[in-house]
Amino acid sequence: MAGIVQDWEPVVLRKKAPTSAARKDEKAVNAARRVGAEIETVRKAAAGTNKAAKSTVTLNTRKLDEETENLAHEKVPSELKRAIMQGRMQKKLTQAQLGQMINEKPQVIQEYESGKAIPNQQIIAKLERALGVKLRGKK
Template structure:
C-alpha cells in the first residue's frame, strides 16, 4: 500500500480465498455424499442421548464408566430404605403430592416416584433440591 504521500493506485495483487473447511463443513451432507461417491470409508456414530435432556434427570452418568471398565457383575447403588421413608414422611408432613413436590424442585414426577420406590440411583443434586423443598435433612447423620 502507499505510504504517507499522495494517494496512488495500489497494484499489488490481492487474493481472496474461502476459509478451509472446518469440522462442521466436513460433516455436511454434500461432503458426505461426495465421499460416498468417491468410495471413501465413512463412519457414522450416533451420540448417546443426543438431542435430549435425559442425562440430567436419570443420573446414570455417575457410575457408567466404572461399570464399563469392570468385567465383574456389578450394579448401581440404589436409594436406601431409610431415605425412601424420610422422603415420604417429609412429603406427608408438608401435605404435598408427588407431582407437587416434583414441580417444586423442577423435576419430573417420575423422578420422585423412583426415589420413593427405591429404584432411583441417588443423585446428590436432586437430593439437595429435595432437602431444600421439604425442609428436612435427608443425607448424612441425623
C-alpha cells in the same frame, strides 16, 4: 408493469445417471434373468457406512469379557425413601406438587420413593430444601 416478463418453463432435476460399469452389470443381470439362470446377490455388511470392513477385537473388549465382578448401579437406600415420603406427607404434598417445587418430573419423585432411582446429590439437596428435612449426612 408491462415490461416484466415471467419465465414459466419447468426445471426438472434428476439423479445422476448410472455409470457405464453399473449399466453393464445391470444389463448382464437382466440378460441372466431372461435366460433363467440363477442369480446370487450379496449384501455388503458395511456398505455405504464409514466403518472399517473388518471388526477387530480390542484389548478393552477382552478385558470386559474376562471381567468376573458383578457390577450394579447404586440404589436409593430404604432410610432415604422413607424420609422423603414422610417429609412429603407432613407437608401434605403430592409427588407431582413436590416435583414441581424442585423443578423435576413427578416420575423422579416416584422413582426415589420406590427406590428405583440412582441417587443424585443435587436432587437430594433440592428435596432437603423443599421438605425442610435432613436427608443426607448419616452415611
